[in-house]
Amino acid sequence: MTSRSRAPIIAHVDMDAFYVEAELLDKPELRGEKIIVAGEGRSVVLSASYEARRDGVRSAIPLSRARQLSPTAIVIPPQMHRYRELSARIMAYFDTLTHLKEQLSVDEAFLDLTGARRRLGDPEQMGQLIREGIRAEVGLPATVGIADRKFIAKIASTRAKPDGLLVVPPAARIKFLHSLPASALWGVGAKTNEVLAGMGLRTVQQIAEMPREILAKKLGAVGEHLHDLAWGHDPRGVEPVREEKSIGAEETFAEDIRSTEALRRELLRLSHKVAGRLRSSGLQASGLSMKIRWRDFTTLTRSAVLRHPSQSGPELHAAAVRLLEKLGDRPQPVRLIGVRAEKLSRSDGSLQLSFDAHDDDWLAAQRASDAVSGKFPGAAVQPASLLDAEKPQENPDSG
Known part of the structure; x- marks a missing residue:
């Protein structure tokens, strides 16, 4: 058995504008419009179509602000029971592919497909199968990222949105990571990114090339963790049972x-x-x-x-x-x-x-x-x- 065949195959599946797309199943005439899913009154945006996102609308911003950014957008009240029903069907479909599923939210999950090579094909075929299977099951688009590390699969799906597939082979892991901005790494929020920029570190490659002890001195354990990620080191596997924190x-x-x-x-x-x-x-x-x-x-x-x-x-x-x-x-x-x-x-x-x-x-x-x-x-x-x-x-x- 080659080292390639032993490499983990981890998929990160993320539904595209899940609440919006769920609403479009029942309202296909609105496709292509600027759409915001939010409650009445003083609520926040739960989801926005990509057309509305081009106006700057994002999840979690106040609806009042979203209306200012995109005054012609159509606001649709959420149907949480509908989203939960669709999510349950999607997650049940994942269970037919692997018993190693880590659900992150109603519209997002990691799948460990390492043991499904003979049944599902190579990673590219797996990704296509997942996207086609979700389409057949619920009629919704999904983006899939596949890699041998969880965090790289997550980054890959983010880069492939919307409605895409990106496979990062083990041999291309470092090249892929080092092509990214520092903000792409898990754990780099606005404040950490500001500290990194102050150190002249704007890319993952620059983080990788910075001595680990300097990062640790500046950012503590976070700095050490980022250095590990920059070199593709992450031992975390898919955890089928996720305890709520x-x-x-x-x-x-x-x-x-x-x-x-x-x-x-x-x-x-x-x-x-x-x-x-x-x-x-x-x-x-x-x-x-x-x-x-x-x-x-x-x-x-x-x-x-x-x-x-x-x-x-x-x-x-x-x-x-x-x-x-x-x-x-x-x-x-x-x-x-x-x-x-x-x-x-x-x-x-x-x-x-x-x-x-x-x-x-x-x-x-x-x-x-x-x-x-x-x-x-x-x-x-x-x-x-x-x-x-x-x-x-x-x-x-x-x-």
Whole structure:
């Protein structure tokens, strides 16, 4: 067996403008138009067609800003249930190709196809098969990058967009990497890129040629990691079971909120939502963070360690309220608020012993409400204090 045949074959599959393309399945007459998928009111852009992207529209920017950049764009409200259904079909198709699948999001996954050579052909044939298979299964375009390293496959798919295929053979790995700008490497965000530019490093090749110890002195462990990547060193393989690192939910208000009571009530709703997701995933949290965004888009995040691992809505809420109170007087009205459970671990299913039996009563009640919601999906079991509260506009959060 040659070294070439032993090389890993890793594909990164990324759907092209997934939400937009999903909408075009039902609205083909809009193809070629500038399209933005976003909620009503004070929401952010979830996806934009390539026609709208040429105007500068990008995911996660405020819808108001997107309308300024592309005033003739058509705004379509999201249908999250539709996107989840299409995603499930795509991921199920991947399972027919390999059992080594690492799903990154609803529209993105790594596939280890090393053991499928005889069945699926060479990497080029594999890539074409994947793209054609997705087209046949759901009618959507996808871009595929294939290499013997995960991060190179990811870079390749980014370079091949939209609706393309790029295979980087092992023998071409270094040449491919060294042709790229420094910003192409994993872990090079705006701040790191600025530091690298200050060192005169604007390409991956320049990072590779810089002594490792100098990069380490300037950037610490990040510098060493970038030096490894610049030479194609990355031992990470495809991980079929991906543990969630955090679970969160957030809301953007239709109108800026000044009322502390309204914010506390919204934190209660979000805390119960996050706690429900923890319980359904069999997880518990040892930490919690609260995110708050002022009217001028300044965003703060504050974190706390919980007194014990928890999946209880009231406990998460109490911690979130303490973080809110620690902020003191708020300089501006609040545009967005969020809760995120962190430092997750597996729950053994037992009730947490504590000095306050009320905690266990709450958790038992919440598990009972989970059972009701599971049996009757339309039922909304929630704290009584939320029943009369008007629900703000929700931002989908993949967590």
